[in-house]
Amino acid sequence: MKISYNWLKEFIQTDKSPEDISQILTGIGLEVESLEKVQAVPGGLEGLVIGYVKEAQQHPNADRLRVTKVDVGGAEDLQIVCGAPNVATGQKVVVATVGTTVHPNQGEPFKINKSKIRGEVSEGMICAEDEIGLGESHAGIMVLDADAEVGTPAKTYFKLNDDYLLEIGLTPNRADAASHLGTARDIAAFLKIEISKPDVSAFKVDNTSRTIPVTVEAEAACPRYASLTISGVTVQDSPQWLKERLAVIGVRSINNIVDVTNYVLHELGQPLHAFDADAIAGNQVLVKTYAEGTAFVTLDDAERKLSADDLMIGNAEGPMCIAGVFGGAGSGVKDSTTDVFLESAYFNPVSVRKTSKRHGLKTDASFRFERGVDPDITVYALKRAALLIQEVAGGVVSSEISDIYPSPVQPFSVEVTYRNIDRLIGKAIGQDTIKAIIKALDIEIINESAEGLSLLVPPYRVDVTREVDVIEEVLRIYGYNNIEIPTQIRASLNNSARPEKDTVQNAIADLLSSNGFNEILSNSLTSSSYADSLDNAVKLLNPLSSDLDIMRQTLLYSGLEAVAYNQNRRQADLKFYEFGKAYFYEDGKYTETQRLAVFVTGASAQEQWNQKASPVSFYHLKALVDGLLSRLGITDYTTDEINTSELSYGLQYNFRGGKTLVKFGSVLPAALKKAGVEKEVFYADFNFDTLLNLVRKNKVVYKEISKFPSVRRDLSMLVDTQVTFGQLKQIALKTERKLLTDVNVFDIYQGDKLPAGKKSYALSFMLQDEEKTLTDKAIDAIMQKLIYNFGKEAGAEIRK
Structure with missing residues (x-):
């Protein structure tokens, strides 16, 4: 998540530097992953000044050039050759002096040098707006207002302020902090200062000439839906301040209406959507689902087939927008739009997430709705957006606010005790401090006793529902670094079986690595096309993609994919091993087993001057398997020849009681083909759980080396x-x-x-x-x- 330092300071009054803010945020659980200085325009207009054109005469050697004398506030006027058709005496202009690096919209930055142009000396450049990143026009030079003061740095004249971008690694549970308001709230709580929210008291309804009724049919998926209409707007480019504010956080400017909705989303954390009111057929809005397979064209001009579970915003003729995810191609704001229907809603997070995943659409809106936005900020954000739209696009509010909220989301009731707070924090920080932090985090204290507090946690804090959650909030604002390390540490003895799993695993890894093997780590999610039987597969209810829709039942295919990846990059001689789990659904129960997979393919050793490279064989793998079992002290097992769904031929080692230790052999060509592997691969599949149990039962017996020969x-x-x-x-x-x-x-x-x-x-x-x-x-x-x-x-x- 990207946060603007200047934008943040509109919520809190502090003289803390960007570096200080970064340290504070990281300390209270909002880790700042990067901090960088951002200029409103490339180069920050450094070296550019306001000049006055005192003379503008025809160039003696070129019809399309003029030789000008420009006062830039220095001791002497500058002679500048200019090719702009609109340059004239008496203009106030932007001048790039000698030594300045200019950053145009198109092409690479270049440095201004003193030069001769067709025989006349030129000591700078009079700039067009696209040459310095202030616009797109190249029709002529920028002509400024007559009251512009000569010699003023362009950066000062255009009121450009450097900003700092904070990149926060937002964890999924912190939806409340997915905005400048949310981030500022945490900083204010830490610094013990007040927070200032944008004032919406100026909002008023001008008339009710464009009322558009709303009907919510799917109340479970849309608990709250607020809207209003603004008439008489002018859709155009956003003012410079709005463009700059969005550009700092990496949001592209579209037009003034859409930019306002994006602005409010990043400011308050409430996604909004603006519709062209004239595109709402039947003058009514329906919040509902549509029939399975209904065709819908989204803003990216892609036709999508809707699910019967997709919540949509529609009109009398059909759907207009995928609720909380993505807009439609036909209902969005256009250059010709004059009346806007503005939506501010609270959608069910599960519904939005499923729809987003189903269609492969990730947007700033879905990111927030999936995690849970504040249901109590809906109308406030609507008023804020309406005022901003009137500021940048004109118009009047032409309807009352429609706020459909039949079952308000209730705050969470939590009981906390001072004893548990002190116990879990490891330090008594004082009841006054605890209450101050809780109040600063918008948590209401409804009752207080000698033992603790009764609290109401606002619904936007979806991760604070238990006593321990509240204690964590108190601790992170108080500061983890303020908790002293105790001089006495208590610990219980661990009676787990020896040797530990990690000890055995490390011993095996050392053996394999010493024999030239590389360890790989693969995703436990895999494709159902690899499964022998989907009846025993652990299926995902909400898969990330069609290629990752089940939990793997074998480590074979993840290893073969690694083999294919390397072989495609001319790495043919491969030795891999992987520790991982296989997952099954059997007899109505979910089970998982720890496995060890070994893969060998290609040459057994690199070609040398005195020997040719020979391909690995089944017996290379067998020697490795035997050596590994011997290293673990497992020698008492039986051997069977096998032919499985994975191996064309091989062996199986079994321990007493029929427990399988390992299966190994040559991988079937059909399995190789599935993973895109062309060369023969030898594969061993160890049951690591069985190996571990046998190792734990082994008794190490030491004996003296015999003095007598064998x-x-x-x-x-x-x-x-x-x-x-x-x-x-x-x-x-x-x-x-x-x-x-x-x-x-x-x-x-x-x-x-x-x-x-x-x-x-x-x-x-x-x-x-x-x-x-x-x-x-x-x-x-x-x-x-x-x-x-x-x-x-x-x-x-x-x-x-």
């Missing part, structure tokens, strides 16, 4: 093709539980030299005794048992 023995065997290495490893470890420390496969062969349905495994076995050196006799006995059990349980034939 021994390796190898076996080559023929087995059926369906026999896996995992099965052979389990047989081996079951056969020799004490001395067998490791089993590994170092060769696999399957081909025409072997019998049909057979494959060859070459396994290595590591044996070690903690108490003595193993003898050949003991080793041979173990190997014979292994050979026997491999043959018995797996049908293995030992190859000699």
